[in-house]
Amino acid sequence: MLTITRLDQQDARRLIEGAEAHSRSIGVPMCIAITDESGHLLAFSRMDGGKITSTTIAIDKAFTAAAARKPTHEYGTASQPGAPAWGISSAIGGRLMVVGGGLPVEHDGQVIGGIGVSSGSPAQDQSVAQAGIDHWLAARP
Amino acid sequence: MLTITRLDQQDARRLIEGAEAHSRSIGVPMCIAITDESGHLLAFSRMDGGKITSTTIAIDKAFTAAAARKPTHEYGTASQPGAPAWGISSAIGGRLMVVGGGLPVEHDGQVIGGIGVSSGSPAQDQSVAQAGIDHWLAARP
Amino acid sequence: MLTITRLDQQDARRLIEGAEAHSRSIGVPMCIAITDESGHLLAFSRMDGGKITSTTIAIDKAFTAAAARKPTHEYGTASQPGAPAWGISSAIGGRLMVVGGGLPVEHDGQVIGGIGVSSGSPAQDQSVAQAGIDHWLAARP
Amino acid sequence: MLTITRLDQQDARRLIEGAEAHSRSIGVPMCIAITDESGHLLAFSRMDGGKITSTTIAIDKAFTAAAARKPTHEYGTASQPGAPAWGISSAIGGRLMVVGGGLPVEHDGQVIGGIGVSSGSPAQDQSVAQAGIDHWLAARP
Numbered sequence: 176m177l178t179i180t181r182l183d184q185q186d187a188r189r190l191i192e193g194a195e196a197h198s199r200s201i202g203v204p205m206c207i208a209i210t211d212e213s214g215h216l217l218a219f220s221r222m223d224g225g226k227i228t229s230t231t232i233a234i235d236k237a238f239t240a241a242a243a244r245k246p247t248h249e250y251g252t253a254s255q256p257g258a259p260a261w262g263i264s265s266a267i268g269g270r271l272m273v274v275g276g277g278l279p280v281e282h283d284g285q286v287i288g289g290i291g292v293s294s295g296s297p298a299q300d301q302s303v304a305q306a307g308i309d310h311w312l313a314a315r316p
Numbered sequence: 317m318l319t320i321t322r323l324d325q326q327d328a329r330r331l332i333e334g335a336e337a338h339s340r341s342i343g344v345p346m347c348i349a350i351t352d353e354s355g356h357l358l359a360f361s362r363m364d365g366g367k368i369t370s371t372t373i374a375i376d377k378a379f380t381a382a383a384a385r386k387p388t389h390e391y392g393t394a395s396q397p398g399a400p401a402w403g404i405s406s407a408i409g410g411r412l413m414v415v416g417g418g419l420p421v422e423h424d425g426q427v428i429g430g431i432g433v434s435s436g437s438p439a440q441d442q443s444v445a446q447a448g449i450d451h452w453l454a455a456r457p
Numbered sequence: 458m459l460t461i462t463r464l465d466q467q468d469a470r471r472l473i474e475g476a477e478a479h480s481r482s483i484g485v486p487m488c489i490a491i492t493d494e495s496g497h498l499l500a501f502s503r504m505d506g507g508k509i510t511s512t513t514i515a516i517d518k519a520f521t522a523a524a525a526r527k528p529t530h531e532y533g534t535a536s537q538p539g540a541p542a543w544g545i546s547s548a549i550g551g552r553l554m555v556v557g558g559g560l561p562v563e564h565d566g567q568v569i570g571g572i573g574v575s576s577g578s579p580a581q582d583q584s585v586a587q588a589g590i591d592h593w594l595a596a597r598p
Numbered sequence: 599m600l601t602i603t604r605l606d607q608q609d610a611r612r613l614i615e616g617a618e619a620h621s622r623s624i625g626v627p628m629c630i631a632i633t634d635e636s637g638h639l640l641a642f643s644r645m646d647g648g649k650i651t652s653t654t655i656a657i658d659k660a661f662t663a664a665a666a667r668k669p670t671h672e673y674g675t676a677s678q679p680g681a682p683a684w685g686i687s688s689a690i691g692g693r694l695m696v697v698g699g700g701l702p703v704e705h706d707g708q709v710i711g712g713i714g715v716s717s718g719s720p721a722q723d724q725s726v727a728q729a730g731i732d733h734w735l736a737a738r739p
Contacts, residue, residue, distance in 0.1 A: 273544035414685035
């Protein structure tokens with residue numbers, strides 16, 4: 176048997192809290208999704224003004240980052256024309272996201288969940304996801 | 317043009333807050349989803365111990381209640397063998413839920429969103445969804 | 458709560474009317490879809506001679522333009538190899554369209570719906586979508 | 599954070615080993631699927647003669663048993679016409695299985711995975727799934 180560490184609901188809220196604060200500071204309302212390490216949704220917030228399409232995209236960015244244990248922007252690089260993972264962006268019914276804004280959440284070198292952000296530019300989305308993680312890390316004892 | 321009233325993020329959190337409180341009082345951790353009046357996800361919480369399958373089921377109950385403007389348990393009655401809506405339960409790729417636990421959220425006689433709850437019995441799910449609405453109503457000025 | 462403005466059925470028909478007129482003037486029968494601001498279908502016309510594949514494509518272009526609040530051809534630019542949104546074209550099960558021909562419909566600076574056109578070249582599709590909007594704007598009091 | 603116990607690959611093989619032995623003893627070649635506690639596939643065997651349709655059905659039975667923490671035949675009872683969970687069988691795109699043959703795998707009172715079996719009668723499928731669990735339990739120190 177394996178022993179797995181996983182985000183709980185308090186972690187999930189802390190991640191969303193940090194992401195929302197940064198989202199407000201840059202003036203871009205976001206969709207923010209938190210998944211467990213298996214890619215299943217734990218918590219979600221579509222801030223007032225977040226895009227409808229970003230509902231699914233944020234969830235799928237978090238899913239990808241957690242379940243593939245890789246930031247989504249790294250898949251963006253790896254899936255360029257001629258690169259080894261070319262075409263991966265349509266895998267899993269299109270759920271495998273290669274656009275920046277999805278980050279794995281790690282603890283003791285293990286992926287224990289994912290955060291996915293969407294509605295701004297990919298760079299903005301990624302900075303908001305990182306802010307969620309930074310806030311969560313700062314709150315840990 | 318039409319003018320539509322829609323839950324905002326504060327409403328969504330209030331609905332989840334009330335649902336979680338009742339969920340804890342009956343000792344059944346739940347998945348709770350809030351959608352806008354068009355059935356798009358606004359907020360979601362999988363409480364620690366909520367079922368994985370209930371992630372999708374809660375979202376789809378909220379979707380159905382909001383977008384069809386009907387409690388999901390009423391579809392349960394209407395879709396029994398021989399009843400008029402027989403077979404509706406597999407519509408929209410199975411997203412149209414006929415199991416209790418999805419309720420429309422109404423304001424001034426209009427549906428402005430939906431709440432969907434899953435992980436307990438359908439009766440428990442429905443009572444937790446109702447508790448979310450009651451709490452939201454009590455908080456309104 | 459939020460107050461949302463949304464296209465009504467009369468708006469939708471006016472948009473289609475303008476699009477069909479331009480479609481006939483360039484001799485390319487089109488599929489034309491109108492969605493509300495949440496991306497849900499309001500009205501649709503496959504003109505005699507419109508392509509079968511364009512049924513879905515027009516609907517998804519209107520969905521994308523409304524729900525992401527962005528013309529689909531702008532996603533075409535942003536999702537080129539090496540560009541920030543590379544790979545977005547397969548998101549949401551492939552519904553996020555990056556081919557020209559989808560335009561948001563705006564009123565008072567807010568997106569209140571979308572129009573999507575398909576069957577011609579992307580440039581033709583876009584011109585027909587714009588003609589629908591121009592006709593709708595001209596008819597407004 | 600939560601600490602989760604999960605089947606590992608050795609457990610999965612042991613479960614399949616026991617299921618295959620019983621399958622051979624009753625002369626019905628089976629599809630056998632093992633998932634982790636989140637419902638994701640860990641191991642799979644379509645014995646020579648197993649049905650093609652049962653590939654998906656076995657996987658979805660294991661998914662349901664693990665992710666809903668309930669034997670699939672219990673959903674069969676609960677989802678009969680007039681029963682509380684009527685209509686649940688088409689949930690999650692039809693993945694929620696209510697036909698017997700899916701069992702949760704438990705350890706210390708927690709669900710740590712699922713086994714799903716298909717190709718025979720539901721009673722045969724269930725007995726083969728149970729044989730897998732019995733064999734796995736017997737092998738544990």
